[in-house]
Amino acid sequence: MKISVSMYSLASTIKKENWSIVDFIDYANRISLDGVELLDFYWANKEDKEQEIEQVRTALKSYNLQVSAYDVTNDFVKESREERAEEVNKVLNGIEVAKKLGTNIVRVFCGDIHGDVTYEKGAAWIIESLKQCAAVAEQEQVYLAIENHGLLAGKSQQVSEIIKIVNSPYVRSTFDSGNFLLVHEKPTVAFEVLKNDIVHVHFKDFREKVGEELLRGFRSTEGLELIDVIPGDGEVDLAYIVGGLVGIHYDGWLSIEYEGHDDAKKANEVAIHRLRNLLE
Numbered sequence: 001m002k003i004s005v006s007m008y009s010l011a012s013t014i015k016k017e018n019w020s021i022v023d024f025i026d027y028a029n030r031i032s033l034d035g036v037e038l039l040d041f042y043w044a045n046k047e048d049k050e051q052e053i054e055q056v057r058t059a060l061k062s063y064n065l066q067v068s069a070y071d072v073t074n075d076f077v078k079e080s081r082e083e084r085a086e087e088v089n090k091v092l093n094g095i096e097v098a099k100k101l102g103t104n105i106v107r108v109f110c111g112d113i114h115g116d117v118t119y120e121k122g123a124a125w126i127i128e129s130l131k132q133c134a135a136v137a138e139q140e141q142v143y144l145a146i147e148n149h150g151l152l153a154g155k156s157q158q159v160s161e162i163i164k165i166v167n168s169p170y171v172r173s174t175f176d177s178g179n180f181l182l183v184h185e186k187p188t189v190a191f192e193v194l195k196n197d198i199v200h201v202h203f204k205d206f207r208e209k210v211g212e213e214l215l216r217g218f219r220s221t222e223g224l225e226l227i228d229v230i231p232g233d234g235e236v237d238l239a240y241i242v243g244g245l246v247g248i249h250y251d252g253w254l255s256i257e258y259e260g261h262d263d264a265k266k267a268n269e270v271a272i273h274r275l276r277n278l279l280e
Contacts (some may be wrong), residue, residue: 001245001250001251001252001253001254001279002034002035002066002068002252002253002254003033003034003035003253003254003255003256003272003275003276003279004028004033004034004035004036004037004066004068004069004253004254004255004256005028005033005036005037005255005256005268005272006037006039006071006202006255006256006257007021007024007036007037007038007039007042008037008039008071008257008259009256009257009258009259009264009267009268010024010027010264010265010268011259011264012264013264013265014042020044021038021042021043021052021055021056022055022056022059024036024042025056025059025060025063025065026059026063027265028063028065029063029065031268031269031272033065033272034065034066034068034253035065035066035067035068035253036060036065036066036067036068037067037068037069037070037071037107037253037255037257038056038067038069038070038071038101039070039071039073040070040071040072040073040090040093040094040097041073049097053097053100053101056101057100057101057102060101060102066102066103067098067101067102067103068103068105068200068253068255069098069103069105069106069107069145069174069200069253069255070094070097070098070101070103070105070106070107071094071106071107072090072091072093072094072106072107072108072109073090073109074087074088074090074091074094074108074109074111075087075109075111075112076088076109076110076111076122076125076126076128076129076130077110077111077112077113077114077117077122077125077126077152078111078114078125084125084128084129087129088129088132088133091106091108091129091133091144092133092136094106094108095133095136095137095140095142098142099140099142104141104142104143105142105143105145105174105199105200105252105253106137106142106143106144106145107145107147107174107200108130108133108144108145108146108147109146109147109149109150110122110126110130110146110149110150110152110153110159110162111125111126111150111152111153112149112150112151112152113150113151113152117152119152119153119158122152122153123153123158123161123162126153126162127162127165127166130144130146130162130166130168130171131166131168133171134166134168134170134171137168137170137171138168138169138170141170142170143170143171143172143199143200144168144170144171144172145172145173145174145199145200146159146162146163146171146172146173146174147173147174147176147179147202148173148174148175148176148179148180148183148190148194149176149179151182151183151220151221154179154180154182154183154185154221155180155183155185155190156180156185156189156190156191156193156194157193159173159194159197160193160194160197163197172197172198172199172200173194173197173198173199173200174198174199174200174201174202175190175191175194175198175200175201175202175241176201176202176204176257177201177202177203177204177205177231177236177238177241178202178203178204178205178206178228178231178234178236178257179202179204181206181220181226181234181235181236182206182218182219182220182221182226183220183221184220184221184222184224187236187237187241188237188240188241188244191240191241191244192244195244195248196248198245198248198250198252199252200252200253200255201241201245201250201252201253201254201255202255202256202257203231203238203241203254203255203256203257203271203275204228204231204236204256204257204258204259205228205229205230205231205232205233205234205235205236205238206218206226206227206228206229206234206235206236207226207227207229207233207234207235208224208225208226208227208235209224209225209226209227213227215227215261216261227260227261228258228259228260228261229260230258230260230262230267230270230271230274231256231258231271231274231275232271232274238274238275238278239278242254242275242278242279254275254279256268256271256272256275258271
């Protein structure tokens with residue numbers, strides 16, 4: 001298994017120091033990563049990114065780094081067919097960019113809660129949209145890896161159901177170890193549900209907010225406030241997840257995703273050290 005860090009894990013540093021994607025790749029090289037996870041909203045020119053893609057490809061090659069996944073920030077839970085078509089196009093563009101970056105994994109979302117939309121109603125839109133995307137993904141041999149993200153389709157059984165109904169070998173799971181806590185599901189239980197569908201892993205961790213802490217957290221489906229912490233400092237049994245991945249002979253990427261309040265560089269470096277120790 002290889003270790004990468006999501007560019008989003010350095011969000012506070014990127015904002016503070018005005019990093020480009022190449023700056024992030026330089027950082028990844030300095031801390032001896034195997035690869036980087038890139039996102040669609042970090043391009044300097046989102047409409048015409050060809051020149052920047054070439055700069056990124058050059059930086060990756062110079063450091064012998066790989067792209068573990070390319071992340072698309074789509075949301076298929078939209079009322080109108082026109083809006084959903086726009087979201088499908090985001091994913092199709094993501095497939096194109098992923099191939100240029102040399103990765104065969106595109107992280108996708110299903111969608112989140114909007115107003116009074118139920119999972120049952122939203123699932124129909126998600127499945128319809130993913131089937132359209134899957135037709136292209138199969139041709140290009142690129143995996144669409146659904147992250148258990150958000151409060152609408154964040155449970156393992158929901159992700160599993162969507163994967164089964166879409167019924168494409170190229171629609172699988174980005175297993176985010178922390179996000180299950182936001183929908184009050186034990187990550188160890190979720191792993192057993194999704195383990196045969198995993199093609200990409202996010203290592204993330206949360207703990208419950210304590211007392212009158214001033215830190216801003218993430219609200220769960222039951223209104224509980226959870227604080228993102230360095231993996232290993234929260235409620236996720238990371239050793240169980242790593243052991244389970246070894247047990248299923250997973251040989252893909254383990255990508256750190258940190259969204260906490262500590263210094264992002266230090267937090268990610270501690271997380272990488274801990275993950276390496278788990279892999280020994």
